[in-house]
Amino acid sequence: MRTYAELSPTPRTILTPGPVEVDPRVLRALSYPILGQFDPEFTALMNETMEMLRGLFRTENNWAYPVDGTSRSGIEAVLNSLIEPGDRVLVPIYGRFGHLLHEIAERCGAEVSTIETEWGTVFDPEEVIAAIKRTKPQIVAIVHGETSTGRMQPLEDIGRTCRELDILLVVDAVATIGGVPVETDAWHLDAVIGGTQKCLSVPSGMSPITYNDRAERKVLARKRVERGIRPPGCVEPEVPRRPIQSNYLDLAQLQDYWSPARLNHHTEMTSMLYGLREGLRILHAEGxxxxxxxxxxxxxxxxxxxxxxxxxxxxxxxxxxxxxxxxxxxxxxxxxxxxxxxxxxxxxxxxxxxxxxxxxxxxxxxxxxxxxxxxxxxxxxxxxxxxxxxxxxxxxxxxxxxxxxxxxxxx
Incomplete structure (x- = not known):
């Protein structure tokens, strides 16, 4: 039988746009003993993580928690939960990850409109606003920081227009959160997706997200009660016409899991939550x-x-x-x-x-x-x-x- 060498990765100086080097204090946190996901000590850590995420996203939103999976899991969870088949979605594209938002929105059944600008530049916000008024979308999905081109899109004016027109604005802030300001409330961002493996210096494997009441209302309008686990006496509601297709990436179920009710949805990634919490603690200690x-x-x-x-x-x-x-x-x-x-x-x-x-x-x-x-x-x-x-x-x-x-x- 073949024998294998003990794992010993070569130490690297990692200067890519992600993943990056992990803070040694985070690595230490990843090694701590496992707690059960409903252990009061662990649920207290979940609450602390949500509190620190609100500070990171600069928001008063009720919902700020990580989706288990790489950054794309957070993007898919938000878009799958918000986009109903037939919804009009506008995606401004100025690099590779705008194309990703386009693809995911199409997979959700959206009628996607795009505008594009030359790689290495971003949009004048007025260009996006003009496209919004022309296409009249229900949702705008845009990248904040495009690592493929190294450019960053101004969002404040776009957010203000979306709010005035009652359009949901979804922002991919995977590459910027924790490294540059992301003003969720001040810029009128309805849902924001972050990543752990870039400016937070936590291993890839969780995607912090936040979304406001406007986004939550659309999510809950598509909610269905999972068969076999409804409370005694609960009458099965009429199944929504267009339920969220994914079970794992269903924000309605994920927020139930992160709520005080702690409704069982999946087994939480205990060690990764330790790492994320420690990364956030370090971030807030630095300021x-x-x-x-x-x-x-x-x-x-x-x-x-x-x-x-x-x-x-x-x-x-x-x-x-x-x-x-x-x-x-x-x-x-x-x-x-x-x-x-x-x-x-x-x-x-x-x-x-x-x-x-x-x-x-x-x-x-x-x-x-x-x-x-x-x-x-x-x-x-x-x-x-x-x-x-x-x-x-x-x-x-x-x-x-x-x-x-x-x-x-x-x-």
Whole structure:
């Protein structure tokens, strides 16, 4: 019988737009003893997690909890629960993940309208507002931060218009939550989906979401009572005409599970909840404003170093995400060879891109625990060395000096 070596993954400096390095305190929390999902000690942890999520999303919403599964599970749960077949849905697309929202909305049976703009840019909010007035959707679904292009869409004016017209606004904030402000209430966002594996520095496996009373009313209008577990004397209601197709990703049932009633729906991911709670505790201990400032500082140092090398940054700088830098691959350079050398010789991982940008840009993430001075300086020194080995002519030493200047000025 074959024997297998003990698991021992190589330590990496992960500077991709996700996943990122996990805070050691979160890793420690993941190892704690298991509690039963209805143990009062565990349900108290669930309540604390919901409370901290409200603070993260900057909302007074009743519902703020994680969906068990990767970030896509949260997106699917929200869209499957809100979209009824035949609903008109508008999806503004400015990168890969807008196309994902389009696909999921179509799978839900929506009549989807899209508008698109050039990758590397975002929409003027007035363009989206004009499309809203033209297509008259019931739901608008949009990405806040597109990691495929490193751009971030302004949402405040779009949210205000959707609220005035009684349209639900669903936002994919997977890449931005915990790294940049996401103002759920102030921007009139009806449902927001986050992710754990990016700026929260928790392993992939949960998708924090929040939604308001407006969204909840639509969810509950499609609710059905599960057969076999209704309370004594409960008469089976008429089955809604268009019930939510998924059982696992049904927000009506998930919120019953997270409510004080704790109606059994699934077995909660105990260890992952420990990790998420610890990640949120760390975030609130740092403070949201301090955390946002940390991301801006290390982005500034990274961009200064890249610019000092003479490299071109991809995309419109006016809408750049503070947590992802996109670099145009110099002509004649094999981008995958550069990435491989960084990984093999320096144990640093950066990302390539997708679709029309495949082979054209590198994407460098400074998110969560990975967003540190040590990582930025380590990367710039290694990146310079690797580019020189690939024949790129650049001013040796300039990148680190430029980044150090940023850090000196920030003291």
């Amino acid at each position: 949201l404003e301090a955390r946002f400032a940390r991301h801006r500082l290390h982005e500034s140092a990274l961009v200064a170093g890249l610019t000092a090398m003479g490299l071109a940054l991809y995309g419109d700088p006016a809408c750049k995400m503070p947590v992802v830098a996109c670099v145009t691959i110099p002509e004649g350079i094999d981008g995958e060879s550069v990435r491989s050398m960084l990984l093999e010789l320096f144990s640093i991982e950066i990302a390539s891109s997708f679709g029309p940008l495949k082979g054209k840009i590198w994407r460098i993430g400074t998110m969560g625990y990975s967003c540190s001075r040590k990582n930025v300086l380590h990367f710039l020194g290694a990146f310079e060395a690797v580019l020189l080995r690939h024949g790129v002519k650049l001013p040796a030493g300039a990148a680190l000096q430029a980044a150090l200047d940023v850090y000196s000025e920030a003291r």
